[in-house]
Amino acid sequence: MTYHRVVSLVPSVTESLFDLGLGGRAVGVTDYCVRPADKLSSLPRLGGTKNVRVADVIALKPDLVIVNQEENTPADVEALRSAGLPVWVTFPTTVRAAIDVLWEITRRFNVPQQGHRLVALEKAYEWASAAASNATPTRVFCPIWRGPATGDPGHSQWWMTINGSTYVSDLIRVCGGANVFEDRERRYPLAADLDPDQPPRAATAAGGSAGADTRYPRVALDEILASRPEVILLPSEPFAFSQADFDYFMQFADLPAVQNQRIHLVEGSLLTWHGTRLAKALLELPALLTSE
Numbered sequence: 001m002t003y004h005r006v007v008s009l010v011p012s013v014t015e016s017l018f019d020l021g022l023g024g025r026a027v028g029v030t031d032y033c034v035r036p037a038d039k040l041s042s043l044p045r046l047g048g049t050k051n052v053r054v055a056d057v058i059a060l061k062p063d064l065v066i067v068n069q070e071e072n073t074p075a076d077v078e079a080l081r082s083a084g085l086p087v088w089v090t091f092p093t094t095v096r097a098a099i100d101v102l103w104e105i106t107r108r109f110n111v112p113q114q115g116h117r118l119v120a121l122e123k124a125y126e127w128a129s130a131a132a133s134n135a136t137p138t139r140v141f142c143p144i145w146r147g148p149a150t151g152d153p154g155h156s157q158w159w160m161t162i163n164g165s166t167y168v169s170d171l172i173r174v175c176g177g178a179n180v181f182e183d184r185e186r187r188y189p190l191a192a193d194l195d196p197d198q199p200p201r202a203a204t205a206a207g208g209s210a211g212a213d214t215r216y217p218r219v220a221l222d223e224i225l226a227s228r229p230e231v232i233l234l235p236s237e238p239f240a241f242s243q244a245d246f247d248y249f250m251q252f253a254d255l256p257a258v259q260n261q262r263i264h265l266v267e268g269s270l271l272t273w274h275g276t277r278l279a280k281a282l283l284e285l286p287a288l289l290t291s292e
Helices: 011-019 054-059 074-082 095-108 112-133 167-174 190-194 221-227 243-250 278-290
Strands: 006-008 026-029 064-068 087-090 138-141 145-149 152-160 177-179 231-235 263-266
Touching: 006 011, 011 026, 011 095, 054 074, 064 074, 074 087, 095 112, 095 167, 095 278, 112 167, 112 278, 138 221, 138 278, 152 190, 167 177, 167 278, 231 243, 231 278, 243 263, 263 278
Parallel strands: 006 026, 006 064, 064 087, 138 177, 138 231, 231 263
Antiparallel strands: 145 152
């Protein structure tokens, strides 16, 4: 089957559809689908990734809805399927898997002529992987969120980061880095995550059901300092890290990242958007991780 009316509820997929010449088949997107900005103004907006207006999606009568297991809620996915809509759930957790999703797009939409773009992306991926495998990886700390400090709104009490089971961590590896928290799992409750002396309990999702995500640990400052990162990446999304966060880490003069002046404010989509934006990431990130 060739799809002609698609709703994309994944910002990175929306951008990829346009990059692969399929933008004309998009009939609806989320509020967070912002690229390519000049081509999205006429498309219906269907809410956020976590609060999709399901009735509006159904009204568009798409022949395919593309979602992401992490970005969209199970309730919304089930509601779309219950309405009889075909739903494709994507969930790449490695760079290789993200490229495979792009190949699947060309197959599902019957546009094999776009394969040359992906062949070039494959070559960039292989080159970066080979370069990384032949060098000592750089120790990288990459937070994705931070929480306020008690009694001090100017500082952070904890940082949420990523472990080795995430796309971001694998991208760091491919680009020549080693995620300093790749082996760290999210512990529950928060006190156990931030204080190893606190006894953790079994990971449970909201409401008490089993299966909470352990891939995003919250770490305290002493853990960050002890990890001795040589590079700190401060992305602009999902949390908008800023110059103030840069300045905060600069006070720790013993950190290798500070000594080598390798704290970088980074466009967040380069790290988290698993789609055609990967080409830009493979071009720009290795220099941030491996340059002296």
